[in-house]
Amino acid sequence: MRAPLPPGSTIGIFGGGQLGRMLAMSALQLGYRCIGYAPAGDNVAAEACAGFFEHHWNDREAVSAFAARCDVVTWEFENVPVAAVEAIPADRLPTSARALEVAQDRLSEKRFVEDLGGRAAPHLRIDSEEDFARALESIGTPGILKTAREGYDGKGQWRVRDRHEAQGIRFPGRRCIYERLVGFESEFSVILVRAADGEIRFWDSTANTHEGGMLVQSVLPAGEWVEAQVDEARALAGKVADALSYVGVLTLEFFATGDGPVFNEMAPRVHNSGHWTIEGAATSQFENHIRAICGLPLGETATRFATIDMRNIVGEQALGAHRILAEEGEPHLHLYGKREAREGRKMGHVTRVGARLG
Incomplete structure (x- = not known):
């Protein structure tokens, strides 16, 4: 185990949204300083950081410069590209990129959890219109079609109440997952x-x-x-x-x-x-x-x-x-x-x- 980071150490945060902002505010309270990294945009976390790198995720030179200024690196959302995290020296990562690899793919995360004894809704991988049609036959409706990667807060999702509604939904051209809607309390x-x-x-x-x-x-x-x-x-x-x-x-x-x-x-x-x-x-x-x-x-x-x-x-x-x-x-x-x-x-x-x- 690593020794506790002393006050004045620098925490790097991948991502510039509100979660990064609130993480940085808590870090300041504990005597740490933060720097952020995210593509250009409305990076509200920057207001709570001592510095901010606005570069593309695949800019290895910028990621390397960011890492060199950090004592530890974390992230504020799960769609940070794995390659960017893997470019950080391992001794500055308390958690490996494996957690992101699992969470970034809805199929992978369901299989991962099921292998540990958890239960997910019935689901199938969808790579084509034909797969979608077979899933409707196998799993039935109501269900929900989701992109396997990315998408949050309802984005990249299409609810299917019945077969008639399914006719109006087109396969988006990238890998998806179709799940049976769960009746829940x-x-x-x-x-x-x-x-x-x-x-x-x-x-x-x-x-x-x-x-x-x-x-x-x-x-x-x-x-x-x-x-x-x-x-x-x-x-x-x-x-x-x-x-x-x-x-x-x-x-x-x-x-x-x-x-x-x-x-x-x-x-x-x-x-x-x-x-x-x-x-x-x-x-x-x-x-x-x-x-x-x-x-x-x-x-x-x-x-x-x-x-x-x-x-x-x-x-x-x-x-x-x-x-x-x-x-x-x-x-x-x-x-x-x-x-x-x-x-x-x-x-x-x-x-x-x-x-x-x-």
Whole structure:
């Protein structure tokens, strides 16, 4: 195991979005400085970083210069090209690129989890219109066609309610996966943090609500369906983290069904459904990720309030978001500093908490 990084060390973050911004803010609190790397764009993480490299992922010279300034390197989203991560010296990577390889391909991640004893929805690989037709016969409807790689927040996904609707969906020309839609009582996520010595801590699992494939709300208490199945889901998430020798925050999403938890997808990073931990937990997911990758002791993950309600602020909702501050109670508003309030774009979130526990 590496010695803990001393204050003043530099953390490199691949990616320039809001997750990188919140990671950098937690790193500053612990005495570290951050630099970021991402292609040119609205890189809101740059505002919390001491420096930022705006270069293409395949610019090996720029990646090398970035790595030379870092004591440790992490990432804020799972679609960072594996080649960029593999260009970082191994002694600066607390987690190998293997976690990204698994998570970047929906087929690979389902097989990986199934090999560890988890259950996913019935699914098939789709490489052509003929494959899609055979999958409709074999798996049936309702279902969902997804690109095997990339795509998030509902992008690269086509719901198929019945055979008639399927006739209007064309194979997009790249490898996909077709899944049977799962009948579920609730959606939930298991968020854990794992240290280099194998210690794992879990946050409470929220019940999550999605619209159009995008998370809109996470609440605690999560309800009896989630509470009855979270132990089984945690056991699987722990196996995934151990199998990957993962260090940092890892998220697995599940459906709570009448037959137990069904795995949906994983994210080897801090997660939208864990934003409530900033105010709602003893240690936030962002701080614990920094602690883990820097070799510091993990923080307690206990929930601090009897009720918690986190909601995303999307698109033009951000334009009037400061009105939330006039609400009674304890609304905690986070705006990400994005310049353009496009439809479907996450602009911030608000967490409302109830009575303090203990």
